[in-house]
Amino acid sequence: MQFNEILNQLKTYEPGKDIELIAKEYGVKEVIKLASNENPLGVSQKALNAIIQNASKAHLYPDDSMSELRNALALKFGLKMQNVIIGAGSDQIIELATHAKLNHQNAFLQCGVSFAMYEIYAKQVGAKAYKTKSITHDLNALKSLYEKHKSEIKILYLCLPNNPLGECLDAFSVEEFLKDIDEDCLVVIDAAYNEFASFKDMEKRIDPAKLIKSFPNVLYLGTFSKLYGLGGLRVGYGMADEELINALYKLRAPFNVNILALKAATAALDDEEFVKNSLENNFSQMQEFEKFARENQLDFIPSYTNFITYFFEEKNSSDLSEKLLKKGIIVRDLRSYGLNAIRISIGKPYENTRFFEEFESILKKN
Amino acid sequence: MQFNEILNQLKTYEPGKDIELIAKEYGVKEVIKLASNENPLGVSQKALNAIIQNASKAHLYPDDSMSELRNALALKFGLKMQNVIIGAGSDQIIELATHAKLNHQNAFLQCGVSFAMYEIYAKQVGAKAYKTKSITHDLNALKSLYEKHKSEIKILYLCLPNNPLGECLDAFSVEEFLKDIDEDCLVVIDAAYNEFASFKDMEKRIDPAKLIKSFPNVLYLGTFSKLYGLGGLRVGYGMADEELINALYKLRAPFNVNILALKAATAALDDEEFVKNSLENNFSQMQEFEKFARENQLDFIPSYTNFITYFFEEKNSSDLSEKLLKKGIIVRDLRSYGLNAIRISIGKPYENTRFFEEFESILKKN
Numbered sequence: 001m002q003f004n005e006i007l008n009q010l011k012t013y014e015p016g017k018d019i020e021l022i023a024k025e026y027g028v029k030e031v032i033k034l035a036s037n038e039n040p041l042g043v044s045q046k047a048l049n050a051i052i053q054n055a056s057k058a059h060l061y062p063d064d065s066m067s068e069l070r071n072a073l074a075l076k077f078g079l080k081m082q083n084v085i086i087g088a089g090s091d092q093i094i095e096l097a098t099h100a101k102l103n104h105q106n107a108f109l110q111c112g113v114s115f116a117m118y119e120i121y122a123k124q125v126g127a128k129a130y131k132t133k134s135i136t137h138d139l140n141a142l143k144s145l146y147e148k149h150k151s152e153i154k155i156l157y158l159c160l161p162n163n164p165l166g167e168c169l170d171a172f173s174v175e176e177f178l179k180d181i182d183e184d185c186l187v188v189i190d191a192a193y194n195e196f197a198s199f200k201d202m203e204k205r206i207d208p209a210k211l212i213k214s215f216p217n218v219l220y221l222g223t224f225s226k227l228y229g230l231g232g233l234r235v236g237y238g239m240a241d242e243e244l245i246n247a248l249y250k251l252r253a254p255f256n257v258n259i260l261a262l263k264a265a266t267a268a269l270d271d272e273e274f275v276k277n278s279l280e281n282n283f284s285q286m287q288e289f290e291k292f293a294r295e296n297q298l299d300f301i302p303s304y305t306n307f308i309t310y311f312f313e314e315k316n317s318s319d320l321s322e323k324l325l326k327k328g329i330i331v332r333d334l335r336s337y338g339l340n341a342i343r344i345s346i347g348k349p350y351e352n353t354r355f356f357e358e359f360e361s362i363l364k365k366n
Numbered sequence: 367m368q369f370n371e372i373l374n375q376l377k378t379y380e381p382g383k384d385i386e387l388i389a390k391e392y393g394v395k396e397v398i399k400l401a402s403n404e405n406p407l408g409v410s411q412k413a414l415n416a417i418i419q420n421a422s423k424a425h426l427y428p429d430d431s432m433s434e435l436r437n438a439l440a441l442k443f444g445l446k447m448q449n450v451i452i453g454a455g456s457d458q459i460i461e462l463a464t465h466a467k468l469n470h471q472n473a474f475l476q477c478g479v480s481f482a483m484y485e486i487y488a489k490q491v492g493a494k495a496y497k498t499k500s501i502t503h504d505l506n507a508l509k510s511l512y513e514k515h516k517s518e519i520k521i522l523y524l525c526l527p528n529n530p531l532g533e534c535l536d537a538f539s540v541e542e543f544l545k546d547i548d549e550d551c552l553v554v555i556d557a558a559y560n561e562f563a564s565f566k567d568m569e570k571r572i573d574p575a576k577l578i579k580s581f582p583n584v585l586y587l588g589t590f591s592k593l594y595g596l597g598g599l600r601v602g603y604g605m606a607d608e609e610l611i612n613a614l615y616k617l618r619a620p621f622n623v624n625i626l627a628l629k630a631a632t633a634a635l636d637d638e639e640f641v642k643n644s645l646e647n648n649f650s651q652m653q654e655f656e657k658f659a660r661e662n663q664l665d666f667i668p669s670y671t672n673f674i675t676y677f678f679e680e681k682n683s684s685d686l687s688e689k690l691l692k693k694g695i696i697v698r699d700l701r702s703y704g705l706n707a708i709r710i711s712i713g714k715p716y717e718n719t720r721f722f723e724e725f726e727s728i729l730k731k732n
Contacts, residue, residue: 002550003466003613010616018429036427043424051421058409059595061402063384100369184368229425232625247369250376259598
C-alpha cells in the first residue's frame with residue numbers, strides 16, 4: 001500500500017521498555033527510574049482523591065468545553081477561559097501549533113538541543129528545522145539565524161527552562177527578544193518546567209498574561225506532567241491570544257483529554273502544599289547532584305529543572321547508561337541528541353543515594 | 367497571524383454543553399442524557415477496581431509499548447500484538463489513517479450518513495468526500511461510486527453497524543465487496559458498535575483476524591467507549607496487517623493514551639458479566655423503543671447498536687429536541703447530518719420510561 005509521501009521520511013517509533021520488563025531482563029529486584037522527569041513524590045493527595053471520587057463516571061464523555069479546568073487556569077494566570085486550550089500533554093498543543101503553522105514549504109527554529117517533539121511533529125508535515133550551533137539558548141545566535149531565514153521560519157521555540165539541558169533564559173531578555181520577531185512568526189514558549197526555574201530564581205518566571213498582552217504571536221505551554229505529578233494522565237495546556245487559541249481549536253479533536261485527567265488536574269492545581277514540598281525536595285536534592293558532579297569531575301550545566309545533565313569527555317554515555325541499567329537504574333542517555341551526556345531526573349533521597357553509590361562505582365571501574 | 371491555508375476552510379468547533387450547565391440553564395433537577403451512546407450501566411466493576419488500584423501511579427508515564435492491552439486484544443481476536451495499535455478513542459486511529467492516506471489531492475468514500483469524524487479529519491487535510499445518495503450502507507451504490515472515482519478514493523469507510531443510523535451489513539456481503547476494492551485503497555471497518563450487532567445477529571459479526579488475513583488493506587476499529595463503559599477514558603484500537611500498523615505508528619505521538627485508561631481497558635476486556643448484562647439490558651430496552659415508535663407512528667430503522675433513530679415527517683427534530691431539553695432530557699438532533707431525525711441512546715429502564723412519558727406528551731401537544 002502507498003502512503004502519503006511524508007511517511008517515507010519518518011521512522012517507526014520504538015517505544016521504550018517498561019520498568020517491569022527491564023527488571024525481568026536484568027534480573028534486578030527494584031528498578032529506580034530517573035529517566036522521565038516524573039515527580040518523585042508521586043500524585044498529590046488532592047488529585048488522588050479526585051481520581052477516586054470520579055472513577056465511577058468513567059463511562060461518561062468528559063465535558064468537552066473543559067470549562068472547569070480552563071477557568072481554574074485562567075484564574076491562576078489572570079487570563080480568560082478563551083485564552084486557554086487543554087491538550088493530552090502539552091505535546092498535543094505542540095502538534096496543533098505545528099499543523100496550524102508549518103508545512104513542507106516552511107521551517108521552525110530552536111536552539112541546538114531542545115525538546116525532541118518540536119522536530120518530530122515538524123517532520124510529520126515536512127517542515128525544515130533550523131537550529132543554532134550553540135546547544136543551549138543563545139538569543140544572539142537565535143536572532144541572527146531568524147533574521148537570515150525570516151521568510152521561512154513560522155515557529156520559533158523557546159524552552160524555558162530547556163529540556164534536556166536545564167539552562168534558563170531570564171524573562172526580561174525574552175521580552176526584549178520578542179520585540180524583534182515578526183507578528184506572523186508563532187513563538188512557542190515551552191514552560192513545562194518553568195515553575196522549577198521560578199522557584200530557584202524569580203528572574204526566570206514567565207508571566208503568560210503579561211506576554212500575551214504585548215505579543216499576540218506568543219503561545220505559552222504548561223503541563224501537569226512534572227511539578228503537578230500527573231505524567232501518566234497526559235494533561236497540558238496552551239495559553240495565548242484568543243485568535244490563536246481559536247485557530248488551534250479548529251484542529252483539536254473532540255474529547256482530547258479524558259475525564260479523570262481533567263478532574264485530577266483541576267484538583268492538583270489547588271494542592272499548594274504538594275507543590276511546595278515537590279519544589280523543596282527537588283532543589284535540596286539538586287545540591288547533592290551538583291556536589292556529586294564536582295567530586296567526580298563531571299561537567300554539568302546548573303539546572304533550573306527537576307533533572308540534571310552530566311557531560312562526559314572520555315567515557316561514553318551509552319556505555320554508562322547501560323551499566324546503570326544492569327544495576328536497575330534507568331537514566332536518559334542523550335546520545336540521540338548528539339551529546340555524550342546523560343540526563344538524570346531528581347528522585348527521592350534514597351533513590352538518589354543509590355544512584356550516587358552505583359554510579360560512583362561504575363565511574364571508578366570504567 | 368496567517369495560518370496554513372486549510373484552516374480557512376475549517377470552523378472552530380463549538381463543544382456541547384455540560385449536563386450541569388444544562389440543569390442550571392433550564393432549571394431542571396435531574397438531567398437524563400441519552401445523547402452520547404454511553405453505557406447506562408456505568409463502569410464495569412473490574413475497570414473501576416483497576417482505576418482505583420492504579421490511581422497512585424498517575425505520576426508515572428504509561429508503558430508506551432502498551433503491551434499489556436495490545437496483547438490482551440490480540441489474544442481475544444486471534445492476532446499478534448504487532449497487529450494492534452491503541453488510540454485515545456478509535457477517533458484517534460481515524461485521524462492517523464487520514465494523515466497516512468489522505469491529502470488535498472485525493473478523497474474518501476462513505477455512505478450518505480455516517481460517523482461525522484470521517485469527514486472532519488478529512489477536511490483537516492483538504493481531502494474530498496464522496497457519499498452515496500443512499501443514507502444507509504448500500505454496497506451497490508458504494509461500489510459504483512468507488513468505480514467512478516477509483517483513482518482518487520484512498521479511504522473507504524464502512525461503519526458496521528452504522529452510527530448514527532443503526533443499520534448493519536452482513537459480514538459475508540462485506541467480504542465479497544472487499545474483493546473488488548484495490549489494495550491501495552484503505553478500507554476502514556469501524557466496528558465501534560459491532561459487539562451489539564453480533565449479539566443481535568451473528569451474521570453481522572466482523573472477525574478482524576479473518577479479514578486481515580485476506581485483505582492487507584483493511585483496518586478494523588474497536589472501542590472501549592460503548593459496550594465496555596469507558597467513554598470518558600478515551601480508549602480505542604485499530605487492528606490490521608503489520609505493515610499498515612507500522613505506518614500508523616509513524617504518526618502516533620508517544621504516550622497517546624493515559625495510564626489509567628490503559629489499566630481500565632485491560633480490566634474491562636475481562637469483565638464478561640458486565641458485557642453480558644449490558645447487551646441484555648440494551649436489547650430488552652430496545653424493544654420498548656420500537657414499541658413506542660409503532661404506537662406513535664414514528665419511522666425508525668431497526669437498530670443493531672445501543673441507540674435508535676426516530677425519523678419525522680411533519681414535526682421538526684430540532685424543535686422536538688429543544689422541548690425534550692427543557693424537560694431535562696438530552697437526545698441527539700440529527701439536523702447537522704441533514705436529517706429530520708433524533709438519535710436516542712438506550713438508557714436504563716427508568717430513564718427510558720421518563721423519555722417515553724415526556725416525549726409522548728410533547729408529540730401529542732405538537
